[in-house]
Amino acid sequence: MTSSAGPSQSSAVQGRAALVTGGTSGIGLAIARRFQQDGLQVAVLDLDRPTARAVAAEHGLGFVGADLSRREDCRRAVTEAGELLGGLDVLVNNAGFQHIDPIADFPEDTWDAMLHVMLTAPFLLSKYAWPLLTRSGQGRIINVASIHGHVASPYKSAYISAKHGLIGLTRTAALEAGEQGLTVNAICPGYVxxxxxxxxxxxxxxxxxxxxxxxxxxxxxxxxxxxxxLDPEDIAALASYVASPAAWGMTGAVLDLDLGWTAR
Known part of the structure:
Protein backbone atom coordinates (compact mmCIF):
# COMPACT_ATOMS: atom_id res chain seq x y z
CA MET A 1 0.00 0.00 0.00
CA THR A 2 1.32 3.46 -0.85
CA SER A 3 0.44 6.73 0.79
CA SER A 4 -1.45 9.33 -1.16
CA ALA A 5 -0.15 12.17 1.03
CA GLY A 6 2.34 13.36 -1.54
CA PRO A 7 4.80 12.31 -4.25
CA SER A 8 6.74 9.20 -3.41
CA GLN A 9 10.45 9.28 -2.70
CA SER A 10 10.91 7.36 -5.94
CA SER A 11 9.38 10.20 -7.96
CA ALA A 12 11.86 10.82 -10.72
CA VAL A 13 14.24 13.70 -10.26
CA GLN A 14 15.76 12.87 -13.61
CA GLY A 15 14.31 15.09 -16.28
CA ARG A 16 13.46 17.94 -13.91
CA ALA A 17 14.85 21.34 -14.83
CA ALA A 18 15.98 24.30 -12.74
CA LEU A 19 16.81 27.95 -13.33
CA VAL A 20 19.11 29.64 -10.80
CA THR A 21 19.48 33.42 -10.94
CA GLY A 22 22.82 34.93 -10.01
CA GLY A 23 24.10 31.46 -10.78
CA THR A 24 27.66 32.03 -11.97
CA SER A 25 29.27 32.75 -8.60
CA GLY A 26 28.91 32.30 -4.86
CA ILE A 27 25.70 30.79 -3.51
CA GLY A 28 24.01 30.62 -6.92
CA LEU A 29 26.82 28.62 -8.51
CA ALA A 30 26.97 26.26 -5.54
CA ILE A 31 23.21 25.62 -5.82
CA ALA A 32 23.43 25.07 -9.57
CA ARG A 33 26.24 22.55 -9.20
CA ARG A 34 24.46 20.71 -6.39
CA PHE A 35 21.33 20.47 -8.53
CA GLN A 36 23.47 18.98 -11.30
CA GLN A 37 24.69 16.34 -8.85
CA ASP A 38 21.07 15.65 -7.96
CA GLY A 39 20.30 14.87 -11.61
CA LEU A 40 18.53 18.08 -12.64
CA GLN A 41 19.07 19.91 -15.91
CA VAL A 42 20.25 23.38 -14.85
CA ALA A 43 20.50 26.81 -16.43
CA VAL A 44 21.97 29.82 -14.70
CA LEU A 45 20.92 33.41 -15.23
CA ASP A 46 23.29 36.33 -14.94
CA LEU A 47 24.24 39.52 -16.71
CA ASP A 48 25.32 38.67 -20.24
CA ARG A 49 29.08 38.97 -19.87
CA PRO A 50 31.88 36.80 -21.27
CA THR A 51 33.03 35.83 -17.78
CA ALA A 52 29.55 34.65 -16.80
CA ARG A 53 29.17 32.64 -20.01
CA ALA A 54 32.61 31.10 -19.43
CA VAL A 55 31.69 29.94 -15.92
CA ALA A 56 28.48 28.36 -17.18
CA ALA A 57 30.31 26.60 -19.99
CA GLU A 58 33.05 25.38 -17.64
CA HIS A 59 30.48 23.62 -15.46
CA GLY A 60 28.21 22.38 -18.25
CA LEU A 61 25.37 24.70 -17.27
CA GLY A 62 22.90 26.31 -19.62
CA PHE A 63 23.15 30.08 -19.67
CA VAL A 64 20.52 32.80 -19.88
CA GLY A 65 21.79 36.38 -20.10
CA ALA A 66 19.46 38.96 -18.58
CA ASP A 67 19.37 42.19 -16.61
CA LEU A 68 16.85 41.58 -13.84
CA SER A 69 16.35 45.30 -13.31
CA ARG A 70 14.48 45.26 -16.64
CA ARG A 71 10.93 43.90 -16.70
CA GLU A 72 11.19 42.73 -20.30
CA ASP A 73 14.36 40.78 -19.49
CA CYS A 74 12.55 38.90 -16.73
CA ARG A 75 9.85 37.74 -19.12
CA ARG A 76 12.35 36.83 -21.84
CA ALA A 77 14.55 34.94 -19.37
CA VAL A 78 11.73 32.61 -18.37
CA THR A 79 10.85 31.96 -22.01
CA GLU A 80 14.48 31.24 -22.92
CA ALA A 81 15.02 28.99 -19.91
CA GLY A 82 11.89 26.98 -20.69
CA GLU A 83 12.99 26.51 -24.29
CA LEU A 84 16.59 25.70 -23.34
CA LEU A 85 15.63 23.13 -20.70
CA GLY A 86 12.45 21.80 -22.26
CA GLY A 87 10.39 22.98 -19.28
CA LEU A 88 10.94 24.32 -15.80
CA ASP A 89 10.34 22.66 -12.44
CA VAL A 90 12.53 24.68 -10.04
CA LEU A 91 13.12 28.43 -9.88
CA VAL A 92 15.76 29.75 -7.50
CA ASN A 93 15.62 33.51 -6.99
CA ASN A 94 19.13 34.23 -5.75
CA ALA A 95 20.44 37.24 -7.70
CA GLY A 96 21.26 40.37 -5.78
CA PHE A 97 23.87 42.83 -4.65
CA GLN A 98 24.62 45.07 -1.71
CA HIS A 99 25.29 48.76 -1.32
CA ILE A 100 26.31 50.26 2.01
CA ASP A 101 25.37 53.86 2.76
CA PRO A 102 23.35 55.79 5.35
CA ILE A 103 19.79 56.53 4.30
CA ALA A 104 20.48 60.25 3.99
CA ASP A 105 23.17 59.58 1.40
CA PHE A 106 21.73 56.47 -0.27
CA PRO A 107 21.71 56.95 -4.09
CA GLU A 108 18.11 56.86 -5.31
CA ASP A 109 18.93 55.04 -8.54
CA THR A 110 20.80 52.37 -6.57
CA TRP A 111 17.76 51.95 -4.29
CA ASP A 112 15.53 51.47 -7.35
CA ALA A 113 17.90 48.93 -8.92
CA MET A 114 18.31 46.90 -5.74
CA LEU A 115 14.58 46.69 -5.05
CA HIS A 116 13.91 45.65 -8.62
CA VAL A 117 16.61 42.96 -8.76
CA MET A 118 15.97 41.49 -5.32
CA LEU A 119 12.19 41.88 -4.90
CA THR A 120 10.39 42.87 -8.09
CA ALA A 121 12.35 40.41 -10.25
CA PRO A 122 11.53 37.40 -8.02
CA PHE A 123 7.87 38.39 -8.27
CA LEU A 124 8.03 38.76 -12.05
CA LEU A 125 10.04 35.57 -12.62
CA SER A 126 7.61 33.64 -10.41
CA LYS A 127 4.64 35.14 -12.25
CA TYR A 128 5.99 34.37 -15.71
CA ALA A 129 7.23 30.88 -14.73
CA TRP A 130 4.01 29.91 -12.90
CA PRO A 131 2.46 27.94 -15.81
CA LEU A 132 5.69 25.95 -16.27
CA LEU A 133 6.24 25.35 -12.57
CA THR A 134 2.71 24.06 -11.96
CA ARG A 135 2.71 21.69 -14.93
CA SER A 136 4.38 18.72 -13.23
CA GLY A 137 2.71 19.02 -9.83
CA GLN A 138 6.20 19.08 -8.23
CA GLY A 139 7.21 22.66 -8.90
CA ARG A 140 9.48 24.56 -6.52
CA ILE A 141 10.25 28.22 -5.99
CA ILE A 142 13.17 28.82 -3.65
CA ASN A 143 13.86 32.41 -2.65
CA VAL A 144 17.31 33.05 -1.22
CA ALA A 145 16.60 35.72 1.37
CA SER A 146 18.91 36.49 4.29
CA ILE A 147 19.02 36.72 8.03
CA HIS A 148 18.52 40.40 7.22
CA GLY A 149 15.01 39.43 6.20
CA HIS A 150 14.38 39.18 9.96
CA VAL A 151 16.70 41.74 11.51
CA ALA A 152 18.25 45.03 10.50
CA SER A 153 21.74 46.49 10.38
CA PRO A 154 22.65 50.08 9.65
CA TYR A 155 23.60 51.32 6.17
CA LYS A 156 21.80 48.50 4.31
CA SER A 157 18.33 49.99 3.93
CA ALA A 158 17.59 48.78 0.39
CA TYR A 159 19.03 45.32 0.93
CA ILE A 160 17.12 44.80 4.17
CA SER A 161 13.88 46.19 2.76
CA ALA A 162 14.12 43.82 -0.21
CA LYS A 163 14.86 40.77 1.94
CA HIS A 164 11.99 41.54 4.34
CA GLY A 165 9.71 41.89 1.32
CA LEU A 166 10.97 38.63 -0.19
CA ILE A 167 9.84 36.73 2.89
CA GLY A 168 6.38 38.27 2.56
CA LEU A 169 6.27 37.34 -1.11
CA THR A 170 7.31 33.78 -0.25
CA ARG A 171 4.49 33.30 2.22
CA THR A 172 1.85 34.82 -0.02
CA ALA A 173 2.89 32.81 -3.07
CA ALA A 174 2.91 29.62 -1.01
CA LEU A 175 -0.73 30.14 -0.04
CA GLU A 176 -1.73 30.73 -3.64
CA ALA A 177 0.28 27.81 -5.06
CA GLY A 178 -0.57 25.00 -2.67
CA GLU A 179 -3.42 23.41 -4.59
CA GLN A 180 -1.30 23.33 -7.74
CA GLY A 181 1.49 21.24 -6.21
CA LEU A 182 3.90 24.18 -6.29
CA THR A 183 5.81 24.90 -3.10
CA VAL A 184 7.41 28.25 -2.28
CA ASN A 185 10.03 28.56 0.45
CA ALA A 186 12.76 30.95 1.54
CA ILE A 187 16.25 30.26 2.80
CA CYS A 188 17.76 32.85 5.16
CA PRO A 189 21.52 32.41 5.54
CA GLY A 190 23.79 34.30 7.85
CA TYR A 191 27.10 35.53 6.51
CA VAL A 192 28.43 33.26 3.76
CA LEU A 230 28.96 29.54 6.21
CA ASP A 231 30.14 28.17 2.88
CA PRO A 232 28.03 28.41 -0.29
CA GLU A 233 27.78 24.62 -0.31
CA ASP A 234 25.94 24.76 3.03
CA ILE A 235 23.14 26.76 1.43
CA ALA A 236 23.22 24.49 -1.62
CA ALA A 237 22.67 21.42 0.55
CA LEU A 238 19.54 22.95 2.06
CA ALA A 239 18.29 24.06 -1.37
CA SER A 240 18.81 20.50 -2.60
CA TYR A 241 16.41 19.18 0.02
CA VAL A 242 13.83 21.92 -0.55
CA ALA A 243 13.86 21.17 -4.29
CA SER A 244 13.54 17.42 -3.79
CA PRO A 245 10.35 15.32 -3.86
CA ALA A 246 10.91 14.64 -0.15
CA ALA A 247 10.04 18.25 0.66
CA TRP A 248 6.57 18.10 -0.95
CA GLY A 249 4.87 19.08 2.34
CA MET A 250 7.04 22.11 3.08
CA THR A 251 5.72 25.41 1.79
CA GLY A 252 5.66 28.96 3.07
CA ALA A 253 8.64 28.06 5.26
CA VAL A 254 11.38 30.52 6.14
CA LEU A 255 14.42 28.36 6.76
CA ASP A 256 17.09 30.04 8.87
CA LEU A 257 20.65 28.87 8.37
CA ASP A 258 21.97 31.60 10.60
CA LEU A 259 24.52 30.15 13.03
CA GLY A 260 22.12 30.87 15.90
CA TRP A 261 21.86 34.59 15.10
CA THR A 262 18.12 34.80 15.88
CA ALA A 263 18.15 32.45 18.87
CA ARG A 264 18.59 35.41 21.25
Whole structure:
Protein backbone atom coordinates (compact mmCIF):
# COMPACT_ATOMS: atom_id res chain seq x y z
CA MET A 1 0.00 0.00 0.00
CA THR A 2 1.32 3.46 -0.85
CA SER A 3 0.44 6.73 0.79
CA SER A 4 -1.45 9.33 -1.16
CA ALA A 5 -0.15 12.17 1.03
CA GLY A 6 2.34 13.36 -1.54
CA PRO A 7 4.80 12.31 -4.25
CA SER A 8 6.74 9.20 -3.41
CA GLN A 9 10.45 9.28 -2.70
CA SER A 10 10.91 7.36 -5.94
CA SER A 11 9.38 10.20 -7.96
CA ALA A 12 11.86 10.82 -10.72
CA VAL A 13 14.24 13.70 -10.26
CA GLN A 14 15.76 12.87 -13.61
CA GLY A 15 14.31 15.09 -16.28
CA ARG A 16 13.46 17.94 -13.91
CA ALA A 17 14.85 21.34 -14.83
CA ALA A 18 15.98 24.30 -12.74
CA LEU A 19 16.81 27.95 -13.33
CA VAL A 20 19.11 29.64 -10.80
CA THR A 21 19.48 33.42 -10.94
CA GLY A 22 22.82 34.93 -10.01
CA GLY A 23 24.10 31.46 -10.78
CA THR A 24 27.66 32.03 -11.97
CA SER A 25 29.27 32.75 -8.60
CA GLY A 26 28.91 32.30 -4.86
CA ILE A 27 25.70 30.79 -3.51
CA GLY A 28 24.01 30.62 -6.92
CA LEU A 29 26.82 28.62 -8.51
CA ALA A 30 26.97 26.26 -5.54
CA ILE A 31 23.21 25.62 -5.82
CA ALA A 32 23.43 25.07 -9.57
CA ARG A 33 26.24 22.55 -9.20
CA ARG A 34 24.46 20.71 -6.39
CA PHE A 35 21.33 20.47 -8.53
CA GLN A 36 23.47 18.98 -11.30
CA GLN A 37 24.69 16.34 -8.85
CA ASP A 38 21.07 15.65 -7.96
CA GLY A 39 20.30 14.87 -11.61
CA LEU A 40 18.53 18.08 -12.64
CA GLN A 41 19.07 19.91 -15.91
CA VAL A 42 20.25 23.38 -14.85
CA ALA A 43 20.50 26.81 -16.43
CA VAL A 44 21.97 29.82 -14.70
CA LEU A 45 20.92 33.41 -15.23
CA ASP A 46 23.29 36.33 -14.94
CA LEU A 47 24.24 39.52 -16.71
CA ASP A 48 25.32 38.67 -20.24
CA ARG A 49 29.08 38.97 -19.87
CA PRO A 50 31.88 36.80 -21.27
CA THR A 51 33.03 35.83 -17.78
CA ALA A 52 29.55 34.65 -16.80
CA ARG A 53 29.17 32.64 -20.01
CA ALA A 54 32.61 31.10 -19.43
CA VAL A 55 31.69 29.94 -15.92
CA ALA A 56 28.48 28.36 -17.18
CA ALA A 57 30.31 26.60 -19.99
CA GLU A 58 33.05 25.38 -17.64
CA HIS A 59 30.48 23.62 -15.46
CA GLY A 60 28.21 22.38 -18.25
CA LEU A 61 25.37 24.70 -17.27
CA GLY A 62 22.90 26.31 -19.62
CA PHE A 63 23.15 30.08 -19.67
CA VAL A 64 20.52 32.80 -19.88
CA GLY A 65 21.79 36.38 -20.10
CA ALA A 66 19.46 38.96 -18.58
CA ASP A 67 19.37 42.19 -16.61
CA LEU A 68 16.85 41.58 -13.84
CA SER A 69 16.35 45.30 -13.31
CA ARG A 70 14.48 45.26 -16.64
CA ARG A 71 10.93 43.90 -16.70
CA GLU A 72 11.19 42.73 -20.30
CA ASP A 73 14.36 40.78 -19.49
CA CYS A 74 12.55 38.90 -16.73
CA ARG A 75 9.85 37.74 -19.12
CA ARG A 76 12.35 36.83 -21.84
CA ALA A 77 14.55 34.94 -19.37
CA VAL A 78 11.73 32.61 -18.37
CA THR A 79 10.85 31.96 -22.01
CA GLU A 80 14.48 31.24 -22.92
CA ALA A 81 15.02 28.99 -19.91
CA GLY A 82 11.89 26.98 -20.69
CA GLU A 83 12.99 26.51 -24.29
CA LEU A 84 16.59 25.70 -23.34
CA LEU A 85 15.63 23.13 -20.70
CA GLY A 86 12.45 21.80 -22.26
CA GLY A 87 10.39 22.98 -19.28
CA LEU A 88 10.94 24.32 -15.80
CA ASP A 89 10.34 22.66 -12.44
CA VAL A 90 12.53 24.68 -10.04
CA LEU A 91 13.12 28.43 -9.88
CA VAL A 92 15.76 29.75 -7.50
CA ASN A 93 15.62 33.51 -6.99
CA ASN A 94 19.13 34.23 -5.75
CA ALA A 95 20.44 37.24 -7.70
CA GLY A 96 21.26 40.37 -5.78
CA PHE A 97 23.87 42.83 -4.65
CA GLN A 98 24.62 45.07 -1.71
CA HIS A 99 25.29 48.76 -1.32
CA ILE A 100 26.31 50.26 2.01
CA ASP A 101 25.37 53.86 2.76
CA PRO A 102 23.35 55.79 5.35
CA ILE A 103 19.79 56.53 4.30
CA ALA A 104 20.48 60.25 3.99
CA ASP A 105 23.17 59.58 1.40
CA PHE A 106 21.73 56.47 -0.27
CA PRO A 107 21.71 56.95 -4.09
CA GLU A 108 18.11 56.86 -5.31
CA ASP A 109 18.93 55.04 -8.54
CA THR A 110 20.80 52.37 -6.57
CA TRP A 111 17.76 51.95 -4.29
CA ASP A 112 15.53 51.47 -7.35
CA ALA A 113 17.90 48.93 -8.92
CA MET A 114 18.31 46.90 -5.74
CA LEU A 115 14.58 46.69 -5.05
CA HIS A 116 13.91 45.65 -8.62
CA VAL A 117 16.61 42.96 -8.76
CA MET A 118 15.97 41.49 -5.32
CA LEU A 119 12.19 41.88 -4.90
CA THR A 120 10.39 42.87 -8.09
CA ALA A 121 12.35 40.41 -10.25
CA PRO A 122 11.53 37.40 -8.02
CA PHE A 123 7.87 38.39 -8.27
CA LEU A 124 8.03 38.76 -12.05
CA LEU A 125 10.04 35.57 -12.62
CA SER A 126 7.61 33.64 -10.41
CA LYS A 127 4.64 35.14 -12.25
CA TYR A 128 5.99 34.37 -15.71
CA ALA A 129 7.23 30.88 -14.73
CA TRP A 130 4.01 29.91 -12.90
CA PRO A 131 2.46 27.94 -15.81
CA LEU A 132 5.69 25.95 -16.27
CA LEU A 133 6.24 25.35 -12.57
CA THR A 134 2.71 24.06 -11.96
CA ARG A 135 2.71 21.69 -14.93
CA SER A 136 4.38 18.72 -13.23
CA GLY A 137 2.71 19.02 -9.83
CA GLN A 138 6.20 19.08 -8.23
CA GLY A 139 7.21 22.66 -8.90
CA ARG A 140 9.48 24.56 -6.52
CA ILE A 141 10.25 28.22 -5.99
CA ILE A 142 13.17 28.82 -3.65
CA ASN A 143 13.86 32.41 -2.65
CA VAL A 144 17.31 33.05 -1.22
CA ALA A 145 16.60 35.72 1.37
CA SER A 146 18.91 36.49 4.29
CA ILE A 147 19.02 36.72 8.03
CA HIS A 148 18.52 40.40 7.22
CA GLY A 149 15.01 39.43 6.20
CA HIS A 150 14.38 39.18 9.96
CA VAL A 151 16.70 41.74 11.51
CA ALA A 152 18.25 45.03 10.50
CA SER A 153 21.74 46.49 10.38
CA PRO A 154 22.65 50.08 9.65
CA TYR A 155 23.60 51.32 6.17
CA LYS A 156 21.80 48.50 4.31
CA SER A 157 18.33 49.99 3.93
CA ALA A 158 17.59 48.78 0.39
CA TYR A 159 19.03 45.32 0.93
CA ILE A 160 17.12 44.80 4.17
CA SER A 161 13.88 46.19 2.76
CA ALA A 162 14.12 43.82 -0.21
CA LYS A 163 14.86 40.77 1.94
CA HIS A 164 11.99 41.54 4.34
CA GLY A 165 9.71 41.89 1.32
CA LEU A 166 10.97 38.63 -0.19
CA ILE A 167 9.84 36.73 2.89
CA GLY A 168 6.38 38.27 2.56
CA LEU A 169 6.27 37.34 -1.11
CA THR A 170 7.31 33.78 -0.25
CA ARG A 171 4.49 33.30 2.22
CA THR A 172 1.85 34.82 -0.02
CA ALA A 173 2.89 32.81 -3.07
CA ALA A 174 2.91 29.62 -1.01
CA LEU A 175 -0.73 30.14 -0.04
CA GLU A 176 -1.73 30.73 -3.64
CA ALA A 177 0.28 27.81 -5.06
CA GLY A 178 -0.57 25.00 -2.67
CA GLU A 179 -3.42 23.41 -4.59
CA GLN A 180 -1.30 23.33 -7.74
CA GLY A 181 1.49 21.24 -6.21
CA LEU A 182 3.90 24.18 -6.29
CA THR A 183 5.81 24.90 -3.10
CA VAL A 184 7.41 28.25 -2.28
CA ASN A 185 10.03 28.56 0.45
CA ALA A 186 12.76 30.95 1.54
CA ILE A 187 16.25 30.26 2.80
CA CYS A 188 17.76 32.85 5.16
CA PRO A 189 21.52 32.41 5.54
CA GLY A 190 23.79 34.30 7.85
CA TYR A 191 27.10 35.53 6.51
CA VAL A 192 28.43 33.26 3.76
CA UNK A 193 32.01 33.16 2.53
CA UNK A 194 31.40 34.50 -0.97
CA UNK A 195 33.52 36.90 -3.07
CA UNK A 196 31.14 39.68 -2.02
CA UNK A 197 31.60 39.00 1.69
CA UNK A 198 35.35 38.54 1.31
CA UNK A 199 35.44 42.02 -0.21
CA UNK A 200 33.43 43.42 2.71
CA UNK A 201 35.80 41.82 5.19
CA UNK A 202 38.81 43.35 3.47
CA UNK A 203 37.16 46.78 3.35
CA UNK A 204 36.23 46.71 7.03
CA UNK A 205 39.68 45.50 8.03
CA UNK A 206 41.21 48.52 6.30
CA UNK A 207 38.75 51.08 7.65
CA UNK A 208 38.78 49.71 11.23
CA UNK A 209 42.51 49.02 11.37
CA UNK A 210 42.03 45.39 12.43
CA UNK A 211 42.74 42.02 10.85
CA UNK A 212 40.36 40.17 8.56
CA UNK A 213 39.96 37.47 11.20
CA UNK A 214 38.97 40.10 13.77
CA UNK A 215 36.35 41.46 11.35
CA UNK A 216 34.86 37.99 11.02
CA UNK A 217 34.84 37.20 14.73
CA UNK A 218 34.18 40.59 16.36
CA UNK A 219 31.99 42.28 13.75
CA UNK A 220 30.20 39.84 11.46
CA UNK A 221 29.89 36.89 13.83
CA UNK A 222 29.51 38.72 17.12
CA UNK A 223 25.73 37.97 17.43
CA UNK A 224 26.12 34.35 16.25
CA UNK A 225 26.35 31.26 18.45
CA UNK A 226 28.65 29.50 15.98
CA UNK A 227 31.63 31.70 15.17
CA UNK A 228 32.26 30.51 11.64
CA UNK A 229 31.22 31.80 8.24
CA LEU A 230 28.96 29.54 6.21
CA ASP A 231 30.14 28.17 2.88
CA PRO A 232 28.03 28.41 -0.29
CA GLU A 233 27.78 24.62 -0.31
CA ASP A 234 25.94 24.76 3.03
CA ILE A 235 23.14 26.76 1.43
CA ALA A 236 23.22 24.49 -1.62
CA ALA A 237 22.67 21.42 0.55
CA LEU A 238 19.54 22.95 2.06
CA ALA A 239 18.29 24.06 -1.37
CA SER A 240 18.81 20.50 -2.60
CA TYR A 241 16.41 19.18 0.02
CA VAL A 242 13.83 21.92 -0.55
CA ALA A 243 13.86 21.17 -4.29
CA SER A 244 13.54 17.42 -3.79
CA PRO A 245 10.35 15.32 -3.86
CA ALA A 246 10.91 14.64 -0.15
CA ALA A 247 10.04 18.25 0.66
CA TRP A 248 6.57 18.10 -0.95
CA GLY A 249 4.87 19.08 2.34
CA MET A 250 7.04 22.11 3.08
CA THR A 251 5.72 25.41 1.79
CA GLY A 252 5.66 28.96 3.07
CA ALA A 253 8.64 28.06 5.26
CA VAL A 254 11.38 30.52 6.14
CA LEU A 255 14.42 28.36 6.76
CA ASP A 256 17.09 30.04 8.87
CA LEU A 257 20.65 28.87 8.37
CA ASP A 258 21.97 31.60 10.60
CA LEU A 259 24.52 30.15 13.03
CA GLY A 260 22.12 30.87 15.90
CA TRP A 261 21.86 34.59 15.10
CA THR A 262 18.12 34.80 15.88
CA ALA A 263 18.15 32.45 18.87
CA ARG A 264 18.59 35.41 21.25
Missing amino acids: RTPLVEGQIADQARTRGITAQEVEQKVMLEPAAIKRL
